[in-house]
Amino acid sequence: MSEPDDERPESGAAGHRATAELEARIARARGQRSAEAEAEQTRQGDMSGMSRGFRLASEFVAAILVGAGLGWIIDSFLPTRPWGTIILLLLGFAAGVLNVVRATSDMNKANPPPANAPTVRDDDD
């Protein structure tokens, strides 16, 4: 600040250095802020972990109950007892797995892993 021509630093090597330094500082601040935002996001993700677990559990259980219930209804109208209940209960399990897979892929889509996350090598490749 002692030099009088410091107000217009865009000419010469000193100005170049000042601009580069400023850029570096901006980049550093940006990186820090996005890291903070990311940490905040993972913290929120952890907090809602219980609700995610509850969601998956209820999706799975509901499909089994509906399958068994449908089978029971079919059996009480048709002379197929007990096969309707057994087969639809098993199909209910399949539907439960389908529900869980769908819910999980929705969650992954809504909350993709951070871009700079370390990638794990897949053995299949």
Next chain:
Amino acid sequence: MAEQPIEPIHQFKITNIFDIGTFGGDGTTGGIHLAFTNSALFMVLTVGAIGLFLIWGSARRAIVPGRTQLMAEMAYEFVANMVRTTAGHEGMKFFPLVFSLFMFILVANLFGMFPYFFTVTSQIIVTAMMALLVFFTVVIYGFYKNGLKFLKLFVPPGIPIYILPLVVVIEIISFLSRPLSHSLRLWGNMLAGHIVLKVFGGMVVALLAAGAWGIVSIAPFAMAVALTGLEFLVSALQAFVFAVLTCVYLHDAMHPGH
């Protein structure tokens, strides 16, 4: 401690505040007995609180909003953004439904956090009726909008013909399980949370009554404090989850082809 031992389930008991009367039946048996219960009271209070909040918030219609108006606008913006991102711009025609459900569940859950208040959403009949409302809205609007093409929802593309019957049955079960899981989740979260709170609170009382062991009661007390915070989080989160899933299901009604 003069009363009966602490029952964690007691808080969910339905009591009649005043009787409305019996409809149908022959006077002694049968018929439907109607009464204004504590559950009904808190539903009325919930709706009243939401109505007052929104009317008060929108009364001044200032360009620079005051506190209440800001909160009302934030509630609107929050739900509107959620509907737009999850159900698309077309989904905004269902905004009144989603907003009503979200606000009702949120305020009912938060009301439940007051001591001695009744938690409406811990009754499965309430959550089941809301889930069935969404379910039938999806089915009726889906058929109205898409006609028989709505049934494509049960036929995922690219499935070989020989396993198609199996897949269709599984898809139908999966679709029918939606209202169940939709209602079970909200109900289960609220019921479990309130029981756990009550159990830890009861532990504090029981330990304090046990003389020197009272010093140990700090542990369940700390737990109860932490759980109260968690329950507030769960209250808001479950309202949000219910509304988001409503939007997801409505999206299926509008675009059954996935």
